[in-house]
C-alpha cells in the first residue's frame with residue numbers, strides 16, 4: 001500500500017519562542033521528497049539532521065507565503081545545500097508570483113552567497129545557478145514526480161499567500177498555510193487523507209487569531225469536518241500551547257470527530273491511502 005512520510009521540522013507560529021518556524025518534509029511513495037516552507041535561520045538543516053536527513057537531498061521546495069517564519073530559511077537551505085553538494089542542480093522553488101517578488105528582494109538583500117537574482121534564477125558568486133524559481137498560479141497542476149503532483153489555492157492571510165495540496169500515489173495531503181477560516185480551503189481539502197492546519201489559538205481567542213490573519217483550532221477542525229478529511233494535524237502553534245496543546249485539541253474535538261493531533265518539532269507521521 002502506498003505511503004507518505006511527513007516530518008515536521010518546525011511547528012511554531014511566527015512569534016513562537018519555543019519551536020522552530022514552519023517547515024515540513026513530505027517523503028512520497030514514488031521517491032519524491034518535498035520541503036514545504038523553509039522555516040527561518042538554519043532550523044531546516046538542524047532539525048532535518050536530527051531526523052537523519054541531509055539538506056543536500058532537498059531538491060524541491062513549496063512556499064506558502066513570504067512571511068519570514070516561512071520563507072527566510074530558504075537562504076540557509078540553498079547555502080548549506082551548496083556547501084554539501086556543490087555540483088547539485090539548482091533547487092527548484094515553487095511559489096506564487098507575489099511571493100517570488102519578495103523572495104528576489106530577500107536574495108538581493110543577502111549578498112553573502114547569492115550574487116545575482118532575477119525572476120528565473122538565483123546565482124552564487126561562482127556564477128552557479130543555486131535556485132530556479134517556478135512561479136505558479138493558483139489551481140495550476142504541477143508535476144513533481146512520477147506519481148506526485150501539487151497545486152496551490154488562495155489563503156486568507158496576506159496577499160499572495162496560498163495553501164498547498166499534494167497528491168501522490170493516491171494519497172492527498174493538504175497544508176492550510178497561514179490562513180483565516182475560508183471556504184476555498186474547505187473545497188481544496190475535500191476527501192483529503194490528511195489536513196495539516198495552522199491553529200494559533202483557541203476558539204475563545206478567535207478575535208486575536210482573526211485579527212492576525214490566523215485560525216483557531218476549532219476553525220481548523222470545522223474545515224476538517226466540512227471537507228470530510230480522514231485526519232487532522234494542528235501546527236503553527238503559539239508559545240502558550242507549546243507545553244500543553246490540550247486546550248487546542250479540546251476545541252478541535254467539538255467540531256471534528258476524526259483523529260486529531262498537535263504536531264511538535266521532529267514529529268513524524270506515516271499516512272497511507
Ligand SMILES: [Zn+2]
Nearest residue numbers: 013014069178
Ligand atoms: Zn506563520
Ligand SMILES: [Zn+2]
Nearest residue numbers: 065067157178
Ligand atoms: Zn504568515
